[in-house]
Amino acid sequence: MVGGPLTAVIARDLRLALRQRGDALTVVLFFVLTAALFPFGLGPEPNLLARIAPGIVWVTALLAVLLSLERLFLADYEDGNLELLAQAPLPLEIVVLAKVLAHWLTTGLPLLAATPLIGLLYGLPPEGYTVLMAAMALGTPSLSLIGAIGAAMALGARRGGVLVPLLVLPLYVPVLIFGVSAVDARLQGFAPEPHLLLLGAILAATLPLAAFAGAAALRQSVE
Amino acid sequence: MHRFANPARFMRAADIVYPWALGGLVISLAAGLYLALFASPADYQQGETVRIMYVHVPAAWMALFVYASMAAGSASYLIWRHPLGVITAKAAAPIGAAFTFLALATGSLWGKPMWGTWWVWDARLTSVLILFFLYLGYMALMNAFENAERGQKSASLLCLVGVVNLPIIKFSVDWWNTLHQPASVSRIGTPAVHESMLWPLGLMALAFTLYFVVVLILRTKSELLAARLRALGAAGTEAR
Numbered sequence: 001m002v003g004g005p006l007t008a009v010i011a012r013d014l015r016l017a018l019r020q021r022g023d024a025l026t027v028v029l030f031f032v033l034t035a036a037l038f039p040f041g042l043g044p045e046p047n048l049l050a051r052i053a054p055g056i057v058w059v060t061a062l063l064a065v066l067l068s069l070e071r072l073f074l075a076d077y078e079d080g081n082l083e084l085l086a087q088a089p090l091p092l093e094i095v096v097l098a099k100v101l102a103h104w105l106t107t108g109l110p111l112l113a114a115t116p117l118i119g120l121l122y123g124l125p126p127e128g129y130t131v132l133m134a135a136m137a138l139g140t141p142s143l144s145l146i147g148a149i150g151a152a153m154a155l156g157a158r159r160g161g162v163l164v165p166l167l168v169l170p171l172y173v174p175v176l177i178f179g180v181s182a183v184d185a186r187l188q189g190f191a192p193e194p195h196l197l198l199l200g201a202i203l204a205a206t207l208p209l210a211a212f213a214g215a216a217a218l219r220q221s222v223e
Numbered sequence: 224m225h226r227f228a229n230p231a232r233f234m235r236a237a238d239i240v241y242p243w244a245l246g247g248l249v250i251s252l253a254a255g256l257y258l259a260l261f262a263s264p265a266d267y268q269q270g271e272t273v274r275i276m277y278v279h280v281p282a283a284w285m286a287l288f289v290y291a292s293m294a295a296g297s298a299s300y301l302i303w304r305h306p307l308g309v310i311t312a313k314a315a316a317p318i319g320a321a322f323t324f325l326a327l328a329t330g331s332l333w334g335k336p337m338w339g340t341w342w343v344w345d346a347r348l349t350s351v352l353i354l355f356f357l358y359l360g361y362m363a364l365m366n367a368f369e370n371a372e373r374g375q376k377s378a379s380l381l382c383l384v385g386v387v388n389l390p391i392i393k394f395s396v397d398w399w400n401t402l403h404q405p406a407s408v409s410r411i412g413t414p415a416v417h418e419s420m421l422w423p424l425g426l427m428a429l430a431f432t433l434y435f436v437v438v439l440i441l442r443t444k445s446e447l448l449a450a451r452l453r454a455l456g457a458a459g460t461e462a463r
Binding site for chain 2: 213
């Protein structure tokens with residue numbers, strides 16, 4: 001019963017994103033461009049760049065996701081679609097998860113695809129790539145989920161664009177810490193699995209949290 | 224529970240509690256400061272700088288306590304629609320932010336002579352910094368909407384989401400072996416702090432708590448008055 005409308009929501013968001021191809025492209029461009037700025041600022045010393053590569057990838061990915069959060073609910077809020085979705089038989093919690101999934105497919109996945117490029121630019125040692133990709137694959141959905149909570153809360157606020165980073169960035173810190181330390185552990189010859197497991201745990205915890213908190217925030221934005 | 228959600232009843236209860244809290248605050252603060260600054264011994268390792276502890280530790284406790292009470296207020300607002308829950312939480316937020324800032328600032332002042340640095344990216348310090356940002360985010364979100372009720376609901380939700388940070392702060396010193404020392408007062412049975420330091424610490428903690436109660440009552444009352452003024456103003460414009 002849930003399957004039909006659920007896929008409809010995801011497919012609709014994906015179609016919209018594909019029609020405005022620019023949006024997803026901007027996010028990836030921002031990611032690559034910002035990451036490319038650091039060697040100019042810090043100097044092109046290869047050892048330094050290889051050491052900070054995981055941190056740079058994570059911080060810039062996080063900022064890129066932040067950039068895309070505003071459009072997560074805003075268009076639907078402004079044209080009244082959100083009110084219809086809130087009255088639909090489909091639980092709003094499921095709608096939130098569907099929209100987050102669509103958001104991840106259009107931002108997280110392209111970021112994931114661009115990550116090896118940045119690793120290459122920074123001279124990341126070869127053994128780091130699989131862990132970095134695994135950490136990004138586990139971590140970026142959490143970024144979309146946590147971001148959805150913040151975006152839903154700030155919907156219709158004055159200065160919403162400035163507000164969302166203030167709400168979301170503090171909550172992003174654990175993902176950042178474990179995402180970077182997984183790669184660092186592998187590069188220093190330790191097991192990255194504990195950090196990856198913690199990233200998975202964060203994902204498992206944010207999944208229901210984002211569904212309930214996001215739906216609650218959306219509900220009162222259309223009240 | 225529901226009995227205390229009535230603002231008028233809260234005002235009456237607050238009027239009874241207020242003078243006692245104020246008196247207790249004056250006495251415990253005076254006694255605590257005297258014991259902390261003059262009567263307690265200097266530490267055998269840290270010397271006189273250990274006295275920063277008597278402000279730092281209660282401030283850090285209060286930073287957590289205020290957030291937890293705000294979360295309780297937010298929950299009672301979201302679940303039972305108790306307006307008093309969100310009003311007290313809103314009134315508590317700047318106090319909690321101030322305590323958090325005080326804990327960070329005194330910690331920094333204490334860290335310089337002890338660790339040789341103003342700031343380290345240690346787990347406890349970082350998680351408390353995040354708590355500070357959560358307070359700021361709560362206050363910003365509360366005031367970001369034209370519709371006051373919308374801000375109250377969104378900020379209450381944020382407050383509840385941010386609760387995940389509290390256990391992280393509490394256990395950060397046990398989970399990560401970084402520079403900050405592990406918990407030494409709350410050990411069950413035998414605290415690792417000597418009585419001569421435990422007494423001033425306890426008194427200062429009591430003084431900080433009473434200070435919170437006193438300011439919270441004042442701020443909540445003014446919030447309630449402001450809400451009444453807004454309601455009267457709205458009624459006035461409608462009548463016209």
